[in-house]
Amino acid sequence: MLKSSYFVLLLSLVSFFGYGQNNGLFCDQIIALKRTIKINHYQPKVVDDSLSTHVFDLFLNSLDEDKRLFTKSDVAQFEHDRFTLDDYINTGSCEFINNYTTILSARLEDTKRVISNIETEDFDYTGKDTLIFKPETTFKYFNNDEALKNYWSKRLRYNILYTLVENDSVLEHIKNDFKALESALKPKVIQKELCKLEELKNRLGSVDNFVKEAFLNAYLHYQDPNSSFFNASEKEMFVNALSNDQLSFGIITSKNDDGDIIIVHITPGSAAFNNVDIEVNDVIKSLSTNMKTLETYCVSDEDVLAFTSDQNHNTITFKIKKQNGTLQNIELTKTKTKTEENTVFGYIIEDKSKVGYISIPSFYSDLESPNGLGLANDVAKELYKLQKENIAGLILDLRFNGGGSMKEAADLSGMFINRGPLSILRYSNGETYTINDMNRGALFTKPIVVLVNNYSASASEFFAASMQDYNRAVMIGSATHGKASAQVIIPIDTNEALGFSKMTVEKFYRVTGKSHQAQGVIPDIILPNLYDGFNTQEEFIAYALKNDSIAGIQNFPKLKKLPIEQLKKKSLSRIDNDATFNALKRLNKLIIKNYFELDTEYPLTLDNVYSEMIRYKNQWNTINTPLENHSARFTVKNTEYTKEIISYNDDKKTINQAILKDIKTDIYIEEAQRVLQNLLNLMPQN
Template identity: 50%
Template sequence: MVKKLHFFLFLNIFLLSFSFTIQAQTRFCKRVAAVQNIVERSHYQPKPLTDSLSSSVFKLFIKNLDPDAEFFTQENYSIFKEDRFQLDDNIKNHDCDFIEKYNVELLKQIFFVKNFLNDFNTEKFQYNNAEKITLNPEAVPFSIENNIALKEYWRKKIKKEILDEIVEQDTILSSIQKNFNRLEKEIKPKIIAKNLCLLNEISLKDGNVKEFAKNSFLNALLKYQDPHSSFFSNSEKVGFERSISSNQESFGFSTEKNDSGEIVVRYISPGSPAFKHADFEVNDIIKSLESNGDVLKTYCVSDEDIQDFTRAEDHKTILFTLKKKNGRIQQVKLTRTLQKVEENSITGFIVEKDKKFGYIKLPSFYTDLESPNGLGVANDVAKQLYKLQQENIEGLILDLRFNGGGAMKEATDLSGMFINKGPLSILKYNNGETFTIKDANRGSLFTKPMVVLVNHFSASASEFFSAAMQDYNRALIVGTPTHGKASAQVILPLDETDQDLGFVKLTVEKFYRSTGRSHQGIGVQPDILLPSLYDGLKTSEKFQDFALKADSAKITLKPRPLPTIPIQHLKRLSEERVANNKGFHLLKQTNKNLVKAYFDTSEEILTPIENYNRTQEYKDLWKPYTNFKNEFKTNFTTKNTNSTTEVLSYSPDYKTMNEQVIEEISSEIYIEEAYNILTDYINLQNH
C-alpha cells in the first residue's frame, strides 16, 4: 500500500513537473528554427525538410535518448510512432509540442527501472538454471516488448554484471564455486548501486530530462546532415575549444568516478591552481562544488557534469568540498587561470642506434584561439625541430596516430614547413566554388627524410597533412588507412544577440588533395602498411550514418612533387621484418581472435558459473600480446635533447612525466619499425 501511495504521489509530481511553460516551449522552438535556418543557409550539402528527414531524424533521436535500447519498449513506440513522418511538418509549422511525450515517457521508464532495481536488492537471484544471456546484443530500438520483458532484461543485465565481477575477482573455477555465495552477496548491492547511479546521471543529464531530450533532438537534426555537425551548449563549446586550443582557462585537474560512484581527483597539472594549493591532492574525493550561489553535489553525477560546472562562464572561482584519504573534510577555494593545455603540448626526442633521428608525437592540431596569429602546433613543432637539428638528426618521425585533427590553419602551416611551395589542398563550398590552399612561402624548415605514422584514428587535419606529404613525395606514410574525414567545420551561434541559446558545430566545406582526389570515406592509404589491433573494426568514417560521399575537385594549380620514393623496395624490407617480428605476429593474432570472438558473433552463453568464463577468455586473448609488450624494448635508445634536459632540471614534476614518455617510446614496436623504415630509406639514398 505504501509503495502504491509512493508511486501515485511521484506520478502526480512527475506530471506537474512536465507541464511545459510557454517560455520553455518558445525557447526550444527558437532553437529548432535557428538550427534549421543555419543548416539551410550554411551547411555544405543541406538536406530538404521531407518525410525522409523525418524518419531518419526520428531514428537518430530515439538512439540519442536510449542508446543501448534498455528503456523504451514497443509500448512506448506505439506512443512515438505518429512522429515518424511528422517531424518535418513540426519543424515547418514551429510546432514543438511533440517533445513533451518523450520527456514524459523517458522519465517514466527511468523511474520504473529504478523502482525494480531497488526491489532486486531483496530478490534472491537464481544462477543454476540454464538461462541464456545474449552477448554483444545490437542496440535495436524497441526490441523489448513491454515493461514485464524490460524488467527481465534488467534482471539478466544485473546478473551478468555480477558474474563478470565475480570472475574478474577470482579466475579459478573451483575457488569461485566454493566462495560463490559470499562473493555474490558482497558484489550484488554494489552492482545495483552503480546502476542506480548511472540512472541518476541520465535523469540529471543536461540539467534534467527535459533539456536532455531537447538537446538529443537538436543533435539528431544535425547528425542527419552529416556525422560531424552537432549542437553545443556553452560548456560543450568551451570543452570543444579546449580540445583544439594550446591555452585555456583551467583549474588544472581531472577526475574519474570510482566504483562507489564518487568523483575522485585523478590528476593535477604541474603549475596549475590545483597544483599550487597544498590541500588539493590526487585521490581526494570531491563532495561538492559551489560558485555564485550554484551548488553541485557530486554523488551519482558524471565527470561530464563536473566539467560543465568548472567550465561555466560565471564559475571562475569555486569552493571545493573535499574528503581526504584520512576521512577529514576540507574546503579549498580555487580560481581558474590561463594554462597551457597539457594534452596539447609536444616535446621532441632523439631516437638513436646506428642513426640519429628526431621523434615528435602530435596529439592534435591545436591552436591559440586567443592569438590573432593563431600560434599552435606548427609553431611548437618548429621550436622542437630547431632543438633537434642542433643535435644533428639525420631524419624525423612524426607520429600522428590517434590525432583526430583540429585547426586547418595549423595543418597548412605545418605542411608548408616541409615543402618548398605550392598547392596543399582544394576547398569546395556549398555553392560549388573552390579555393586552392597554397604554401606561399618559398623554402622549407626541414628537408631531411621523414616518416609519418598514422592509424585508423588519424583524422581530418592529420589527413590533410599526411596527404600533402604523400602527394609531394615528401615523407613515407606508415601505418594503417586513416579515418577518412575530409570535411571542415565551424562553430556558429544560433543567435548572435543571445549566445545562451547555444551553438552549432557545422560542416561548411569539403577539402581535397592537391591532386583533386578525395579521401572522404576512404582515408589516406599508407605507403607501408602495418598490422593493427583495430583492423576489421568498423571505426572509420565510411561506417558512420549519413557520412558525406567521396568525389573530386577541379585542379587549378598542379603540385610539383619531389622525385618518387622507392616505396616497393622499402615495403618489401618492412614486410620481411614484420613477418619475423614476434610482437606483430601476436598483435595480428590478438586482433583476429578479438574480432572473431567479440565482434563477429551472436553467440549466447549460459549463466551457471561453470559455463560462464567469458571474462577469463577475454583476458586469455590479450595475455600473450600484453606479456610481450610489457617486456619489449626497442632496438634504439630514446633520450631528450640537450635543451630539454636543461629545462627539466628546473622542474621535477615535468621530469617525471618526461621519463614516462621516454619509457612509452622505448616499448613501441610501431616506432621501432618506423625507425627501421627510415634507416632503410636513408641507406637507399646513400647508395
C-alpha cells in the same frame, strides 16, 4: 513496470506544467537551427518526410542507444512522429518533445524500481536461466514489464559473477565462500546500476535538457555526422580542446568504482597546483558558484567537466573529502594554464643513424594570440633543438590525432616544402579556394616518415595528404579516418543563449583534386592494426558526406618520387616474420570475435561464467605476452635542451621516463625507424 493510468496521467501533468515552461527556448532553437543550417551548411538537406524519418531514427537511438529503457509500446507511440517531425520544424512547433521527456523520465524511474525491488529477491545461479550474447545490432526493445525484469535479473547476476571472478581468479575460493561474497557484493552492484540511471537522469542538468539537445543533435547529425549542437559549456570545452593555453582550474577528474569523482591529475602551474590544500586522490563532493551547486554523487565525469568548463564559472568552491575523511571547502579561480596534452616534444632515436621523433597529439592553436601561434610553432621549436643534435631524418607521429586547426596543418605542411599549393577548399556554392604555402624555403629538408592510423582525422589528413602528394614523406600505418570536411563554431542565432553549432561549411581536396572523404589517406606502407575491422572510420558513419573529386592543380612543385616499392618490400618482409606484429594480428581477431561478432549462449552459473572469462583471459595473455615484453633495439633519449628543462622538476622527470619507455616499446615507432633507416640508405644525404 508500474504503468497505471494514474501514474501516466500524473507524469503528463508534470510534463505540461513543468517541461512546457521551457519550451519557448526550444521552439526558438528549432527555428534558429533550421535557418542556420540553410544558410551555412555545406550541403543542407530539404526539410521533408525523408528528413523526418531519418532524424526520428537518430533521435530515438540517442535517447536509448542500447534499447534498455523503452518498450515496444513506447516506440509504437513515438512512431506517430516519424513523418511529422519535418512539419514541426517547418512550423516551429515544439510541444511534441514533451512526450519523449515524459516517457523517458517514466522509464528511468520504472527501471530504478525494478532494480531496487530485485535486491530483496534471492538470485538463482543454478543454470535455470540462460545467458544470451548477441551483437549490438540485434538488440530489441522490451516486449513488456516481465521482459524488463528478466533482463535486469540476469544482467545483475552476471555482473555479480563477473566481479567475483575478477576479484579472485581461483574458482574454489569463490565456491567455498560464495554465499557471503555474493551477499556482500549484490547491493554494491545494484547501487552501481542505479547510479548510472541517476547519471542519465541528471545529464545536462535534467532529462528535459537531455531530450531537447538530443533532438537538436539528431537534426544536425542528419546533415552530416560532424555537425553538432553545443550549449555554452560544450562550446567552451571544445574550444579549450583546440588550445594549448586555456583558463582552467588545472584539475583532471575521473569516476572510481564507488561512484565518487576523484582528482586524478593536477596540472603543474595551475590554480589547483598552487593551492596546497588540494591533492590527487581527493574526492570532490560538490561544486558551487554564487548561482549554482552541483552535487557530484551519481553525476557523470562529463557533467563535472561541463560545470568546471562553463565560462560563467570562473570561481568555484570545491567541497573536498580528504583521504583521512575530513571535508574542506576550497575556493579556486581559473588561471591561464598550458594544456599538457597539447604540447609537443622532440626525442632522439638512435640505432644505425640518429633520427628525431615528434608525436603530434592535435593541431591545437592559441586562439587568443594575435598571430595564432600553436602546434606548428611548437614543432618548429622542437625541430630546432633536434637539428642541433644533427639528426639524419624525422618521424612524425599522427596516430590518434583527431585534427584541429586547418591553419596549423597548413603552416606545418609549409615547414617541409619549398612553396606551393597545399589543398583546395570547396564551398557550398561550388566556388573553390586554394590554400598555398606562401613562405619560400623549408625548415627541414631531410627524409621524413609519417605514422598514421584510422583515428588520424581531419587536419591530420590534410597534412598527411599534402606530404604524400609532394613526395615529401613516406606514409606508414593504416588508412586514416576519412574526414575531408571543415567545421566552424557559430551561434545559431544573434541571441547566443540559444546555443551554438559546430557546422560543416566546406570540404577540402588534395591538390590533385582527389578527395579522401569517407576513404581516408592510404599509407604508402600498410601495417597490421589492432583496430582493423572496428568500423570506426567515417565511411561507416550514417549520413557521412560522399567521396567525390574536382579539378586539381596540374603543375605543382612536387619532389622526385620516393623509393616506395623498395621500402614496402623490405617492410613487408620484416612484418611477416615479426612475432609482435603476428601477435597483434591474432589479438585483433580475438577482440573482433569476442566483442563485435559474439553470438553465444550458456546457462547462468558460476562455472560457466568463470570458464568463459578465464578462457578469454588466457587467450589474451598468451597472445599479448610478446607485445607486453617487446623492447626495440634502438636507444631513445631527450635533446640536451629538454634534459636541462626536466632536471628542475620531479613531476616532469617521471612523465618523461614513462614517455621514453612508451617510445622504446612501441612496435609502430620501431618499424617507422626501420623504414626511415632504409630510406636513408637508399637516399644518402650530402
